[in-house]
Amino acid sequence: MTERIYYTDSIRTDFEALVVGVEPSGSRTIVELDRTAFYPTSGGQPHDTGTLGGARVVDVRELDAVRIGHVIDGRLSMHQVVTGAVDWPRRFDHMQQHSGQHVLSAAFERRHDARTVGFHLGQVSSTIDLDRDLPVEVVAQVELDANELVWRNRLVRTRFATAEEAAALPLRKEPLRPGTLRLIEIDEADLSACGGTHVDRTGTIGLIAVTATERFKGGLRVSFLCGRRVLEGFRVRKVTLAASARLLSVGESDLPDQIARLQGDAKDWQRALRLAQARLRVYEATALAANAETMGSWSSIVAAVEVLEPGALKMLVATLIAEPGRVAVLFSSETPALVVVARSADVGLDARTVLGRLTERFGGRGGGKSDLAQGGGLTGASAELQDAARTILEEC
Numbered sequence: 443m444t445e446r447i448y449y450t451d452s453i454r455t456d457f458e459a460l461v462v463g464v465e466p467s468g469s470r471t472i473v474e475l476d477r478t479a480f481y482p483t484s485g486g487q488p489h490d491t492g493t494l495g496g497a498r499v500v501d502v503r504e505l506d507a508v509r510i511g512h513v514i515d516g517r518l519s520m521h522q523v524v525t526g527a528v529d530w531p532r533r534f535d536h537m538q539q540h541s542g543q544h545v546l547s548a549a550f551e552r553r554h555d556a557r558t559v560g561f562h563l564g565q566v567s568s569t570i571d572l573d574r575d576l577p578v579e580v581v582a583q584v585e586l587d588a589n590e591l592v593w594r595n596r597l598v599r600t601r602f603a604t605a606e607e608a609a610a611l612p613l614r615k616e617p618l619r620p621g622t623l624r625l626i627e628i629d630e631a632d633l634s635a636c637g638g639t640h641v642d643r644t645g646t647i648g649l650i651a652v653t654a655t656e657r658f659k660g661g662l663r664v665s666f667l668c669g670r671r672v673l674e675g676f677r678v679r680k681v682t683l684a685a686s687a688r689l690l691s692v693g694e695s696d697l698p699d700q701i702a703r704l705q706g707d708a709k710d711w712q713r714a715l716r717l718a719q720a721r722l723r724v725y726e727a728t729a730l731a732a733n734a735e736t737m738g739s740w741s742s743i744v745a746a747v748e749v750l751e752p753g754a755l756k757m758l759v760a761t762l763i764a765e766p767g768r769v770a771v772l773f774s775s776e777t778p779a780l781v782v783v784a785r786s787a788d789v790g791l792d793a794r795t796v797l798g799r800l801t802e803r804f805g806g807r808g809g810g811k812s813d814l815a816q817g818g819g820l821t822g823a824s825a826e827l828q829d830a831a832r833t834i835l836e837e838c
């Protein structure tokens with residue numbers, strides 16, 4: 443059984459302990475101690491990091507209900523007395539987030555009877571899952587309530603109770619462990635069974651900020667930050683907002699209106715551009731049709747054009763074959779080339795045959811219908827592609 447120093451002393455980082463179990467695991471070792479200040483991943487809170495006997499502690503986990511395993515990068519011997527040191531910034535961050543969670547969960551339950559059914563302390567932000575959905579205004583009010591409790595700087599105490607004693611207490615969270623229970627009590631505000639590391643006064647939490655809410659399994663998932671993370675989040679948002687406002691030459695509060703205006707402008711420009719492109723196609727089609735070669739009962743248009751927008755080749759071809767008696771083979775000017783083969787409705791030629799013979803010779807692939815086929819990946823000089831298309835058309 444590992445004595446948990448953090449159960450009664452959350453701010454203790456340095457300690458001495460006896461190695462009572464070692465199990466090599468690759469280049470690492472899982473070490474068991476008679477006592478530890480290291481918190482193991484459990485109850486939604488991630489493990490501590492630090493050093494043990496000079497080796498890095500990379501993971502701390504519960505081996506069973508009463509034993510804790512420290513995964514270290516290195517080796518330690520059985521019955522050795524070692525010095526442990528917990529990384530304080532990470533421990534303190536977890537204390538702020540976890541105690542903040544108790545305050546926030548208590549506020550949701552007290553004001554709106556919304557019970558916390560899940561908690562996750564994440565690397566960036568943390569979440570609680572409530573058993574019911576609540577509107578954003580209500581969440582904002584609870585957020586304020588929770589912060590007022592933080593600012594009242596209430597005492598946070600650790601108590602222990604037997605299962606029978608606990609059964610008679612108004613616990614917010616039901617105990618998950620058997621045997622003696624550890625209870626975290628926030629003076630006149632909250633009492634719940636918890637194994638986590640906590641601050642000793644609510645003021646140490648600093649601030650609680652809800653960052654997002656989303657519906658989750660019929661309830662509500664609330665994302666939040668506490669303490670130092672609120673300041674760090676504020677700084678990131680400050681820099682982002684200032685840079686955005688500078689780019690658009692407006693005040694920060696005018697950003698949404700300015701973005702909406704720019705989006706409206708972009709839509710107008712797109713509409714105008716599409717119109718101009720459609721008009722340009724008519725001119726391009728006229729220029730291409732002027733060089734059409736007569737082939738019996740129809741005329742052929744073979745050319746390479748610069749493609750400025752997706753689908754341009756197909757739209758240009760559609761404009762060309764809107765006139766009767768035409769066959770058009772258009773390549774894009776880049777290599778490998780795109781190609782579209784199409785014919786007017788009154789011409790009895792299969793566009794797929796022409797495309798098939800082109801890809802047979804120049805590679806690439808494609809497909810389509812008898813009146814319009816398209817392909818891509820054709821490798822060859824532009825003049826060579828066009829000459830081949832003319833020859834194929836003559837043979838059809």
Ligand SMILES: [Zn+2]
Pocket residue numbers: 485540544635636637638
């Ligand atoms: Zn807890």
